[in-house]
Amino acid sequence: xKKVLYISMIGLAAMVFCTSFSIKKEIVQGxxxxxxxxxxxxxxxxxxxxxxxxxxxxxNEYGFYDQEAAINKYGTQLPTYAxxxxxxxxxxxxxxxxxxxxxGPSGSSIFLPAEGNTNCDGxxxxxxxxxxxxxxxxxxxVVDIMFYTPGFxxxxxxxxxxxxSVRLVQAK
Numbered sequence: 108x109k110k111v112l113y114i115s116m117i118g119l120a121a122m123v124f125c126t127s128f129s130i131k132k133e134i135v136q137g138x139x140x141x142x143x144x145x146x147x148x149x150x151x152x153x154x155x156x157x158x159x160x161x162x163x164x165x166x167n168e169y170g171f172y173d174q175e176a177a178i179n180k181y182g183t184q185l186p187t188y189a190x191x192x193x194x195x196x197x198x199x200x201x202x203x204x205x206x207x208x209x210x211g212p213s214g215s216s217i218f219l220p221a222e223g224n225t226n227c228d229g230x231x232x233x234x235x236x237x238x239x240x241x242x243x244x245x246x247x248x249v250v251d252i253m254f255y256t257p258g259f260x261x262x263x264x265x266x267x268x269x270x271x272s273v274r275l276v277q278a279k
Contacts, residue, residue: 152277155211157197160279161190163217171225171270174250177241184275188244188251192262195253202257205235219274221255227268239271 152162168181177185186194199210206220219240223233233239237256244251249264252271265271 153211153215153217154213155194155198155209155215155217156213157193157211159190159193161186161193162277163194164275164277165217167220167222168273168275171222172241172273173270174241174243174245174267177273178243181273181275183243183278185241185243185273186276188242188262190276190278191240191242191251191253195260195262200255200260206238207255207260217274219255220272222272224272225270227266239265239269241271241273 151165153165154160154162172180174185194209197212201208201210203218206218208216208218210216219238221233221235221238223231223235223237224239225231238254240253242251242253245267246264248267250267250269251262251264252269254261254263254265
């Protein structure tokens with residue numbers, strides 16, 4: 108089994124901030140190739156053993172996105188509300204020092220860092236404490252999202268002016 112080094116610029120900043128200015132590298136176990144957020148072609152997808160067959164990317168995309176920009180750039184690779192719900196319901200979520208390790212029925216896992224978000228006024232908040240992830244599902248100007256803090260995970264919704272992290276999927 109190879110190890111995957113997960114680094115994104117926002118995630119790296121959060122890791123530095125969260126560990127009192129010492130760099131901490133998160134190692135993700137899985138059967139994937141080595142990947143970094145700057146080399147999209149090298150990033151692998153992990154089969155967590157979910158009934159839908161959805162595979163989850165090993166790292167976030169660089170930056171924060173509103174839903175329209177994320178859909179324009181990534182299209183059907185943006186998870187649906189149902190895919191987030193399946194991940195929430197059928198996987199084990201374990202908080203680490205700056206995000207959740209999510210282990211699927213297959214025993215494989217991904218790591219979702221708590222990178223925070225950018226609110227409608229442009230202020231960044233929640234770094235190291237909150238995870239905000241977009242879905243492709245929306246109702247008018249409200250977007251369905253995955254939101255978490257240490258000890259709390261929720262499927263929720265927010266105005267589309269919020270900018271959040273993006274984790275891509277491959278559907279079966």
